[in-house]
Amino acid sequence: MSTKAGFVALIGEPNAGKSTLTNYLVGAKVSIVTHKVQTTRARIRGVAMAGDAQIVLVDTPGLFRPRRRLDRAMVAAAWAGVADADVVVLLIEAHRGITPGVESILEGLSNLPKGRVVALALNKIDKVRSEVLLGLAKEMNERFAFVKTFMISAEKGYGVTELKGWLADQMPESPWLYPEDQIADLPLRMIAAEMTREKLTLRLHQELPYQLTVETENWEERDDGSARIDQIVYVARDGHKGIVLGKKGETIKAVSQASRAELEEFLGRKVHLFLQVKVRPNWLEEAERYSEMGLNFRDGNT
Ligand SMILES: Nc1nc2c(ncn2[C@@H]2O[C@H](COP(=O)(O)OP(=O)(O)OP(=O)(O)O)[C@@H](O)[C@H]2O)c(=O)[nH]1
Ligand SMILES: [Mg+2]
Numbered sequence: 001m002s003t004k005a006g007f008v009a010l011i012g013e014p015n016a017g018k019s020t021l022t023n024y025l026v027g028a029k030v031s032i033v034t035h036k037v038q039t040t041r042a043r044i045r046g047v048a049m050a051g052d053a054q055i056v057l058v059d060t061p062g063l064f065r066p067r068r069r070l071d072r073a074m075v076a077a078a079w080a081g082v083a084d085a086d087v088v089v090l091l092i093e094a095h096r097g098i099t100p101g102v103e104s105i106l107e108g109l110s111n112l113p114k115g116r117v118v119a120l121a122l123n124k125i126d127k128v129r130s131e132v133l134l135g136l137a138k139e140m141n142e143r144f145a146f147v148k149t150f151m152i153s154a155e156k157g158y159g160v161t162e163l164k165g166w167l168a169d170q171m172p173e174s175p176w177l178y179p180e181d182q183i184a185d186l187p188l189r190m191i192a193a194e195m196t197r198e199k200l201t202l203r204l205h206q207e208l209p210y211q212l213t214v215e216t217e218n219w220e221e222r223d224d225g226s227a228r229i230d231q232i233v234y235v236a237r238d239g240h241k242g243i244v245l246g247k248k249g250e251t252i253k254a255v256s257q258a259s260r261a262e263l264e265e266f267l268g269r270k271v272h273l274f275l276q277v278k279v280r281p282n283w284l285e286e287a288e289r290y291s292e293m294g295l296n297f298r299d300g301n302t
Pocket of ligand 2 (some may be wrong): 062
């Protein structure tokens with residue numbers, strides 16, 4: 001049997017639904033999702049199978065105008081995902097239309113080498129009327145030569161089967177790149193740290209989620225089949241530590257419980273999760289924090 005395999009980069013503004021789509025196509029949660037922008041920080045590879053085709057989805061950080069070192073490293077990681085991909089899919093939020101952010105991504109796409117296969121996916125169609133959708137599809141196609149346009153809801157799954165089938169057709173002939181049962185290419189310790197960061201992001205307000213990072217410090221396999229996982233939450237200020245801990249430690253306890261439950265489901269076994277919050281004023285300027293996240297520190301240089 002001849003097999004097919006390749007890389008599909010999903011790009012778009014923060015919150016467009018890239019991680020939601022990655023998870024839907026993979027059929028499991030490999031990339032964290034929140035209602036907040038800038039949730040994904042590094043490239044996350046999820047693996048979807050479609051008949052004889054293996055589609056490696058490269059979920060990327062949202063593209064926006066970067067201000068901090070971390071932002072710049074994230075945006076660089078997203079464009080690097082594009083450079084390696086066989087197919088690029090630009091996701092936009094149908095109800096927001098062509099925002100200044102979308103305009104600048106279109107400009108970035110126009111600088112890609114000619115002949116690159118770029119498709120458009122209008123996402124969140126559950127939020128708009130069909131007339132709006134058709135108008136938006138037309139206008140987007142006037143601005144860039146997309147080879148194909150899809151209208152989808154990554155959350156509800158509308159239109160995703162068609163998109164998946166088309167992506168499978170685009171994959172070049174190749175041996176599979178991952179074993180058939182592998183769903184993600186991300187070390188387990190990083191997946192575990194991401195799960196905790198998701199729970200923190202969901203519970204903390206405003207800027208705080210952008211000012212913290214989570215690292216798995218230690219992972220111990222126990223004789224009874226369970227795992228003991230120790231993680232550190234790095235925050236930038238003393239005041240943030242108090243907020244992350246919460247009154248009588250309530251917040252960190254709730255985060256830990258939620259993260260542990262998800263980890264247990266993901267791993268299919270018992271997990272003992274221990275979280276420690278550390279103040280590290282300069283973590284956003286430390287190279288090691290970036291490599292732990294899967295980012296290149298020097299990409300953040302101005
Ligand atoms: N109504 C609706 N909401 C969606 C849809 N797809 C995603 N969402 C929601 O949009 C929000 C952002 O989704 P994500 O998948 O985290 O978006 P992202 O593009 O990965 O965002 P970043 O990682 O920040 O770049 C979440 O609250 C999702 O539940 C959709 O089809 N319909
Ligand atoms: Mg994301």
